[in-house]
Amino acid sequence: MAIPNSENGDSAAMVRGGRKRKRRDAAPEPGHRSFSTWRTESIEKRYSSKLLEALRRIRNDAAEPRGNGAVRDAADRALAVAARGRSRWSRAILSRRAIKLRAVRRRRQRGMGELPRSLPHPIERRRRRRRSELVQKKAEELGRLVPGCRKVSLPALLEETSDYIAALEMQIRAMSVIADAVSTAGGSSVGLPDRSGSPSTG
Amino acid sequence: MSSRSRITEEEINELISKLQSLLPDQARRRGSSRASATKVLKETCNYIKSLHREVDDLSDRLSDLMASMDSDSPQAEILRNLLRS
Numbered sequence: 001m002a003i004p005n006s007e008n009g010d011s012a013a014m015v016r017g018g019r020k021r022k023r024r025d026a027a028p029e030p031g032h033r034s035f036s037t038w039r040t041e042s043i044e045k046r047y048s049s050k051l052l053e054a055l056r057r058i059r060n061d062a063a064e065p066r067g068n069g070a071v072r073d074a075a076d077r078a079l080a081v082a083a084r085g086r087s088r089w090s091r092a093i094l095s096r097r098a099i100k101l102r103a104v105r106r107r108r109q110r111g112m113g114e115l116p117r118s119l120p121h122p123i124e125r126r127r128r129r130r131r132s133e134l135v136q137k138k139a140e141e142l143g144r145l146v147p148g149c150r151k152v153s154l155p156a157l158l159e160e161t162s163d164y165i166a167a168l169e170m171q172i173r174a175m176s177v178i179a180d181a182v183s184t185a186g187g188s189s190v191g192l193p194d195r196s197g198s199p200s201t202g
Numbered sequence: 203m204s205s206r207s208r209i210t211e212e213e214i215n216e217l218i219s220k221l222q223s224l225l226p227d228q229a230r231r232r233g234s235s236r237a238s239a240t241k242v243l244k245e246t247c248n249y250i251k252s253l254h255r256e257v258d259d260l261s262d263r264l265s266d267l268m269a270s271m272d273s274d275s276p277q278a279e280i281l282r283n284l285l286r287s
């Protein structure tokens with residue numbers, strides 16, 4: 001599927017005004033690979049291994065409170081790692097915990113609590129008024145759902161969303177396989193379910 | 203003049219279209235080739251929320267399964283095999 005990428009934009013800009021457009025984001029666009037990247041068997045395997053390692057750690061770590069949040073957390077971090085730093089949402093997930101830990105530590109030191117809250121940059125508001133209010137409102141809601149995307153531009157948000165959705169679908173596939181395998185084992189002594197029967201395709 | 207070129211309406215529509223193609227079939231019931239941007243964004247939000255719910259459910263399920271497992275059970279062996287393969 002053809003996706004507009006920065007290279008075309010660069011040459012178009014050069015034709016227009018002879019100005020070289022600076023590539024603000026050095027990392028490759030996540031949207032390029034959405035469909036194929038998250039649907040390969042290798043990435044699902046890689047993800048499953050990481051998740052299983054994390055699950056084992058959770059199980060063996062008696063000090064960790066056995067809340068359901070631990071598994072969800074581990075699943076999300078493993079997903080972010082699988083993205084290999086190519087997307088904003090994945091970097092946001094990985095820094096999530098670090099930010100929370102820093103905030104908790106700071107709170108303990110100061111003795112009062114207030115998590116850092118970021119406000120939208122004032123310039124952003126001016127730019128927004130050019131687009132339909134309703135579209136902007138919906139886009140903001142979307143930005144709250146995709147990690148780390150509250151303040152990004154609309155095109156960047158849409159790219160991140162495409163990648164994020166593909167990743168979530170892979171996460172669900174992988175976790176379903178693991179959950180089915182483990183629960184099947186509990187019921188009978190049969191081995192693993194046949195992986196070719198799983199919904200993931202290469 | 204900002205260093206970023208102005209994003210055209212056309213580019214936005216293209217991205218919205220691409221987003222629409224990621225949504226499950228139910229969200230495209232009328233088979234409209236170009237649903238409004240607002241509608242696509244709304245459906246996308248709903249879809250992501252439902253995906254999050256699925257991940258939550260699976261996390262709960264895995265949590266429960268792990269809680270009922272001990273190191274010698276067959277489930278633990280299955281987990282170890284999954285890790286090796």
